[in-house]
Amino acid sequence: MSDPLDDVFSALADPTRRAILAMLLEDDMAVTDVAEPFEMSLAAISKHLVILTRAGLITQEKRGRVKWCKLEPDALRQASVWMQGFGQFEPVNLDAFERFLATELGEDAQPGG
Amino acid sequence: MSDPLDDVFSALADPTRRAILAMLLEDDMAVTDVAEPFEMSLAAISKHLVILTRAGLITQEKRGRVKWCKLEPDALRQASVWMQGFGQFEPVNLDAFERFLATELGEDAQPGG
DNA sequence: TGGATCGTCAACCGTTTGGTTGAATATGCA
C-alpha cells in the first residue's frame, strides 16, 4: 500500500541520516564507529540505522559482536530516477545533464560536505 | 542552520505532495483544482502547498481570487545532484543513464502514477 | 567462569506532522 519512495525520502529528510550515508560512502562501518562523531546516544544512532535499513538505503550484517553497515545505492537511484522525471519538460536542461555525466564518470565530482 | 535538503526531502516524503508535483508537471493549476482529486479537505491541500513552497519545489502566484501553482524543478535538481553523488563509485550505472536520457528526451517516459 | 564490549529493547518525553472543522479574508460579479 505505501510507496517505497515514502521510506526513502523520509529517511533522507534527516541530516544525521544523510551524514551517515556520506560516511558509508567511504567504507563499511560498525554501528559504534558510525555513532562516534555524533553528539547523541548510541541508541539514537541505532534507530537511525533501522530507518535507513527499512528504506533499503543500507544493509546490516552481523559478524561476531560487530554489526557492519553497508551503503546500498540502488534505493537512492530509484528515487533519483523519479526526480529526473521532473526535468523532462525543461527546455534543454544541459546543466543537469552535464552534472549527471560529471558525477557518473567521476571526473571531478565533489560529493558534498 | 538547517540544510535546504531537509525541506526538499521531507516535502517529497509525503505521497500526496508527490502526486501534486506530478499533476503540476502537466500544467500550472489553481489550488482548488489541485485539491479536487484528493479525498481530503481543501485546507489540508493548502497546507501541503505551503510545505512544497517552503521547499522551493513550487511557486504560487495570486491572480485575482485564484492562486496559481507552478512547478519549480530547480530544487528537485539540487537534491538529485546530491543523490547522484552516491552512484559515482558504482561500476557503470548505464541503467540510470539510459533512463535519464529517456525522460530527458521524452521518448516514452512514464512519469509515475 | 566472569568481565568488558556491542548493540537493541522498552518506556518515557516534548515536538512535529497530517488531518479535521468552522470562522475569517479577499476577490469577482450581478
Next chain:
DNA sequence: TGCATATTCAACCAAACGGTTGACGATCCA
C-alpha cells in the same frame, strides 16, 4: 450592495518522530 467563490487562519486532535535513560542479550577474551 450583497452574494458566491477561492483560499487561508485558528484551534484542535491522534499519531509519528527524534531524542533520552536504563536494562537486557550476545559475543569476545582472559
